[in-house]
Amino acid sequence: MERTWRWFGKNDKITLGMLKQIGVEGIVTALHDVPNGEIWAQEQIHVLRTYIESYGMRWSVVESLPVSEGIKYGSPDCDTLIENYKQSLHNLAAEGIHTVCYNFMPVLDWARTDLSHANPNGSTNLYFSHAQFAYFDICILKRDGAEKDWSPAILEEVEQLKRTMTPEDDHRLVENIIVKTQGFVSGNIKEDDEHPVELFRELLSLYKGITRDQLRENMRYFLNAIMPTCDECNIYMCVHPDDPPFPILGLPRIVTNDEDIAWFLHAVDNVHNGLTFCAGSLSAGAHNDVVELARKYASRTSFVHLRSCHIFPNGDFTEASHLGGRADIIELVRIFERTNPRLPMRVDHGMTMLNDAERGYNAGYSFLGRMFAMGQVQGILATVDRELGIDYKQPGFFD
Numbered sequence: 001m002e003r004t005w006r007w008f009g010k011n012d013k014i015t016l017g018m019l020k021q022i023g024v025e026g027i028v029t030a031l032h033d034v035p036n037g038e039i040w041a042q043e044q045i046h047v048l049r050t051y052i053e054s055y056g057m058r059w060s061v062v063e064s065l066p067v068s069e070g071i072k073y074g075s076p077d078c079d080t081l082i083e084n085y086k087q088s089l090h091n092l093a094a095e096g097i098h099t100v101c102y103n104f105m106p107v108l109d110w111a112r113t114d115l116s117h118a119n120p121n122g123s124t125n126l127y128f129s130h131a132q133f134a135y136f137d138i139c140i141l142k143r144d145g146a147e148k149d150w151s152p153a154i155l156e157e158v159e160q161l162k163r164t165m166t167p168e169d170d171h172r173l174v175e176n177i178i179v180k181t182q183g184f185v186s187g188n189i190k191e192d193d194e195h196p197v198e199l200f201r202e203l204l205s206l207y208k209g210i211t212r213d214q215l216r217e218n219m220r221y222f223l224n225a226i227m228p229t230c231d232e233c234n235i236y237m238c239v240h241p242d243d244p245p246f247p248i249l250g251l252p253r254i255v256t257n258d259e260d261i262a263w264f265l266h267a268v269d270n271v272h273n274g275l276t277f278c279a280g281s282l283s284a285g286a287h288n289d290v291v292e293l294a295r296k297y298a299s300r301t302s303f304v305h306l307r308s309c310h311i312f313p314n315g316d317f318t319e320a321s322h323l324g325g326r327a328d329i330i331e332l333v334r335i336f337e338r339t340n341p342r343l344p345m346r347v348d349h350g351m352t353m354l355n356d357a358e359r360g361y362n363a364g365y366s367f368l369g370r371m372f373a374m375g376q377v378q379g380i381l382a383t384v385d386r387e388l389g390i391d392y393k394q395p396g397f398f399d
């Protein structure tokens with residue numbers, strides 16, 4: 001697979017020069033300063049592409065060209081938003097960029113309750129606690145009917161949390177769930193929004209009455225509308241699975257498991273309609289056999305995220321080592337290398353380790369932790385390539 005890295009543009013504290021040193025070949029990025037729904041101008045794409053190329057790398061994948069909420073819930077200006085999207089795809093293709101990652105998650109992109117959960121080795125990782133999330137849902141968001149969505153055991157834990165959570169804890173939970181994980185991925189809530197919870201409630205209300213079937217139909221509508229452009233421009237669209245892969249906050253989730261993936265691939269059966277195989281998101285669902293899914297869908301995968309989760313007996317999950325957890329990255333590499341040794345792949349989140357915490361990186365996107373994971377994955381790649389007889393140069397000085 002092509003070794004890529006998610007880079008957040010020229011303001012990223014991690015520079016392209018640093019990435020060059022650690023064997024990165026391709027960059028995964030976006031025009032982060034263009035508001036959702038607006039057209040990505042070819043000139044802006046060109047400037048960023050040539051900057052990346054000046055470091056001897058290429059702009060491999062767009063992550064993400066965000067699908068506006070209006071397209072997801074079907075607002076009156078949905079068709080205008082889709083036209084804008086198509087124009088952005090044209091402009092990307094004109095600059096030679098042909099792989100586009102997006103998601104179809106309503107309101108919240110990815111969700112975690114703790115962004116610095118202590119690991120036994122002194123580093124930290126991202127963590128999802130059902131009880132903390134339920135506490136946010138019931139006591140902070142105060143969503144109508146929220147209690148009905150949680151089991152008696154979780155409700156009991158929420159009662160305990162009500163006794164122990166301080167206003168500072170509440171604030172941190174809001175930051176973790178709807179602010180710090182969202183803004184930098186071109187999400188709806190930004191770091192400087194003054195009333196994030198109110199804003200979030202308004203966004204949730206847009207989905208009142210939108211069922212899982214309706215959301216599926218809206219996804220089908222979007223994909224059917226853009227496929228002619230993708231065919232003409234040879235753009236590979238690859239949807240990111242829902243993270244975590246189960247319903248939250250009463251919102252429908254439609255890319256969570258085998259059946260969902262089969263549904264959207266068949267609903268719009270076109271090679272340009274594919275999957276971002278995010279092993280981390282998929283492995284956070286106990287219902288998913290990640291290796292089985294990879295075997296089944298490798299041929300419709302255009303982009304791979306390598307990450308692995310550990311699920312605790314109560315269903316909480318944390319992000320495991322790239323050599324451990326449920327995802328079995330070694331076997332995944334075998335599957336994807338056999339399918340297409342040039343498939344773009346990035347290590348997804350990494351531990352926050354050594355001096356990462358002082359550097360203020362985006363949640364999950366540490367430098368040393370991700371570099372450590374990238375080193376592990378490069379070792380797996382080198383081994384698997386030798387196993388499979390793939391003649392593929394590994395990075396180094398004298399290769």
Ligand code: DNO
Binds near residue numbers: 063064101185364
């Ligand atoms: C989180 C990321 C997601 C992903 C989007 C794709 O770390 O994997 O934010 O980029 O869901 O649209």
